[in-house]
Amino acid sequence: MTMLRLRPRRRLRQWWIDLMLGIRLAVGGGRAGWGRLALTAVGVGLGVTVLLAATSVSHMLQARDDRGYARAVPTSESAKIPGVDPVYAALRETTFDDRDFEGVIVQKTGPNAPLPPGVDRLPDVGEVVLSPALRQLLDSPEGELLRPRFPERVVGTVDPSGLTGPHELFFYVGVPDVAGSSGSAVTYHFGRPSQPRYLDGLLWLLIALGSVALLMPVVVFVATSTRLAAAARDRRLAALRLVGADGEQVRRIAAGEAFVGALVGLVVGVGLFALGRAIVPTLDPPALRGGIFAADVRPDWTLVALILVVVPVLAVVIAMFSLRRVMIEPLGVVRRARNQRRRLWWRLVPPVAGVALLASQGGRLSQKTRKKASNCR
């Protein structure tokens, strides 16, 4: 018998063959094989979707804020801009049928009036510019009772760059005596410098808790299906050992198999995220008044890159790690160490971390609510 050591090139080829074999085992393994792959892919996919969504929250809120600042009416007299005829403007908030909406009353002082974003002509007296959602509401039977409050001639629509969300009810209306009304200011431009919204601890906490709540069932699902699949996998790997795969090869084959599951899971995850992104504009959650533009739902690309790399790597590492405790022998699985007692402190980590997070934010919570009350947008 000859024990030839593989030369690097042959070894590389063998690695490749082993990985391909693992991939082959993951796909096209009959109905049961496809079912297993589908379970893995859905589990990983849901996880990826939740992560992508979580990384999108920050940008989404920031984009809404930015557009809010860009159309803000200055509350004090602004510096003179040569060649611009200033306008008198004041913010007005109102409700209709339990729906809050707001708008700006304006009075021009000349033809070169400044323009807020998303508006191509500021209304003269007796004219109004509406957001698409408000216009639709006024045209619908539901808007019957609202119509008398907007007798003005509609001369334009506010486009998305001037709205925080697609369902926002917003207007600019030309009124004769803004100068004398409350809260008005004379201004040469719309908008205030945008504040970078650094996500404060409380918001991060909410995002983290939300993600964990969404990921929990996913984790349970993945763990269950993995455990169910493990027995079949061990049998399969034992059959490979019998025909002469060594321990290393079996690990590589298992890695190839896990890699495919993670990869398909990534595709499913990105697909579900894209689907969610397409559905988002049709929703009108009360917490985010005016709804969400699809364009605002944009994950942080560095985190996306991280997810795209980490998920398959993690899948492979977990697959290989799970084989460390068991020796796949040609006749079946042999446990290397007797089953360790499950350590309690592991299970205590999530609740303790949760309580710590809550405690660290508790003080800010009350402070925040007080601030919210005085903050109008």
Next chain:
Amino acid sequence: MSGPLLEAMDLYKSFGPTPALDGAGMSLWPGEVVAVMGPSGSGKSTLLHCLAGILRPDSGTVSYNGTELSALSDVARSELRRTEFGFVFQFGQLVPELTSLENVALPLRLGGMRRREAEQAATEWLERLEVADVAGKRPGETSGGQGQRVAVARALVTRPKVVFADEPTGALDSLNGERVMRLLVAAAKDTTAAVVLVTHEARVAAYSDREVVVRDGKSTQVELIP
């Protein structure tokens, strides 16, 4: 070749309190077919597993071509299984996800052979065992007899020196059993592979050159009567 190809001596093996082998031993010479007979639970399968190096006896020695198996690393024993040994069990040794062709090509692929060559060799062996028609089917989609013939093709595709067959016809009716045995023995003789054939059916043992009887973990080599 001077000595036996495979030689086991004084094998003891117990699973917990149950002794499975109690001083068993046997030798296998190149190219011969040896039937291992004995009642159920007597230790036949355990003996075969020890001979093939997939089970380590508690004590005793198994040497292949003069090399002590227990002295070999896992990698070396794996290579032995891949290149020098072939296995046919009662059922369940084929990989259910792979087609018959892929199953037969498997040991060659695990040895680094290119797919095209490996599948060509596999096709030839499937033809030889009269199962070329199920090349594209997975084990679950073939009959028991076809599956066993695919398993025989896989055991022989690497042209091993020893084929370990544990009740290869145990799950088949007599007609299919005969066919598998005929093809197995003919192919083994053609490639000068020795066969360790575990069975408790006299009709199957009739294909052997000599017999080893195992009883309560002890073995008796029955010498050839000319």
